[in-house]
Amino acid sequence: MPTNGEYINPVVEQRADPWVYKHSDGYYYFTASVPEYDRIEVRRSATIQGLKDAIPKTVWRKYDTGPLSANIWAPEIHYIRGKWYIYFAAARTSETKDGLFDHRMYVLENEAENPLEGDWVEKGQVVTRWESFALDATVFEHRGELYYVWAQKDPDIEGNSNLYISKMSDPCTLTGEQTMISTPEYPWEIIGFRVNEGPAVLKRNGRIFISYSASATDFNYCMGLLTADESADLLDPAVWRKSPEPVFQTNEESGQFGPGHNSFTVSEDGRDVIVYHARNYKEITGDPLYDPNRHTRAQVFGWNEDGTPHFGVPVKDGVPR
Template sequence: MTGCSRSSPSEEELRDPLIEQRADPWVILHSDGYYYFTGSVPEYDRIELRRAKSLNGLAGAETADIWRKPDSGPLSKHIWAPEIHFIDGKWYVYYAAAREEKPFDHRIYVLENESANPMEGEWIEKGQLKTNWESFSLDATTFEHGGTRYLVWAQKDPRIAGNTNLYIGKLANPWTLEGEQTMIAKPDQAWESIGFMVNEGAAVLKRNGKIFISYSGSATDSHYAMGLLAASDASDLLDPASWTKSEAPLFYSNPDQSQYGPGHNSFTTSPDGKRDILVYHARPYRDIEGDPLFDPNRHARAQSFGWNEDGTPNFGKPGEPPDF
C-alpha cells in the first residue's frame, strides 16, 4: 500500500478532539446539508443526536436525547454504539442494549423516525434485530450495493473461540434479516486478540471497484486498533471467500500525538464531497484506572485520509493525516 493519491484540501481545519467523551462516533452528511452525529455517551443510558452544517460545528451543537433506556427489561443497561442511517425516506438508529441483570449480554435493536429532521418527530422502537442465533451481538451497520441492502454486525458464536466475529447478511427491511448469514472475519491475528479476541465496529467504504469494511480489534484500551476487509464490488458479498483481511492493523495508537486506542470509526466527507474524512475515537493517555469501558475519555476525533495507488485507503496515523 504505497503511494497516496492527492485529495482536495478544505479550508476548515478539523478541531481535535471533535467532541469530547463521545466514543464509537457515527457521522453522516445528509442531503439537507447537515452533519448528523451520534455515539456512546459515558453514562450508557441514552441515545443522543446532534447536527450542524460543519463538522467543527458539531462540538457546540444543540443535542437531542432521542431515546432513553427504561429502568428494567431487555433495554435497561449499557446502551452502546448507536448509528443513524437514512433509508427509503425514513431515519433509523441501530444500537446495542443489555438488561440490568445481564449487563454484558447485548442484542441489536432498531429505532425508526419518519420526520424529515430526525432531531424532531417520534422515534418508534422496531424491536430486536434477530440474527440466526441468540448470543452477544452489537455494532450493526448497513449499506446498499447493487440494489440490495446489507447488514454487517459483530456477534459471539459459542462454537468459535473468542468474543465477537463479523457477519454480513441481506435485509428484508431495515430491522429484519433474511436468508443466509455469513461470517466474513474473526479475530485470528495477534493484534486483534490482546485482552479480548474481538472484531467489531464495522464501517463501509465503496471506492475503486471495491467494498472496504474497516473494523476494530482487541480490548478497548491502548491496544485497540483498526484493520480492513476488502471485496470486489462485483463479487458475491455473502461468500466469505470474497473477502480479504489486512495482515496488520492500519490505524493504531500514536504516542507522538497522545492518541491511544483509536477505533470504532465512521466515514464522511467535506460538504463538497472532495475530502474524505475518518471519524474515530481515541484517548489522550495510555494508562487507565479500572475497566477501560468506564473510562469516559474516548474522545471523538476526525482527520482527512487519502488513497494509495493500489486503490486502498490510507488513513495515516492518529493525529497525523497522510501527506496528500
C-alpha cells in the same frame, strides 16, 4: 482556525463509537455512545467542527428493567428509503458481571424529514441466527440490495465477537444467509479480548471496504480492514480479504491511544474523512469501558496507489489538520 476539510481534535469530547452521516440537506448528523450508556442523542451541524457546540437532543432512553435497561452502546443513524433509522445495542440490568456482555441489537424508526423532530418508534430486536452477545450493526445499500454487517458471539467459536453480513428484506429484518466474514486471528486482534467489532463501510475504486476494530478497548484497540470486489457475492466469505496488519493504531508521538470504532463521511469540500474515538493518555485506572475520555476525532485521509485507503496516523489534539 481550521478551514474546510481541516479539523481541530477532539471534535466532541467524551463521545465514543462516533457515527457521522452527511445528509442530502447538507447537515452532518451525529450520534455516539454517551459515558452513562443510558440514552441515545442526536445532534446536527452544517460543519463537522460545529458538532462540538451543536445542542444534542435525547431521542431515546433506556428502560429501568428488562432487555433494554443497560449499556446502550454504539448507536448509528441512517437514512434509508425515505425514513431515518437508528441501530444500537442494549443489555439487560444484571447483578453479575455477565450482564455486561448480554447485548442484543435493536432499531428505532422516524418518518420525520428532520430526525431531531418527529417520533422515534421502537421497531424491536434485529434477530440473528443465535441468541448471543451481538452489537455494532451498520447498514449499507449495494446494487439495489440492503446489507447488514454486525459483530456477534458464536457460541461454538472461541472469542468475544466475529463479523457477519446478511441481506435485509427491510431496514429491520435479516433475510437469507448470514455469513461470517472475519474472526479474530492475528496477534493484534486478540490482545485482552478476541474481538472484531465496530464495522464501517466505504465504497470506492470498484471495491467495498469494511473497517473494524480489534482487541481490548485500551491502548491496544486498533483498526483492521476487509476488502471485496464490488461485483463479488458479498455473502461469500472467500471474497473478503483481510489486511494482515492494523491500518490505524495507537501513536505515542501524536499522543493518541486506542483509536477505533470509526465511521466515514466527507468533508465540507468533498474529501474523505474518518471519524473515530481515541484517548490522549495511555494508562487507565479500572475498566476501560468506564473511562469516559474516548473523544470523537475526525481527519481527512487519502488513498494508496493500489486503490486502498491510507488512514495515516491519528493526529495530535489541538492542531488544525
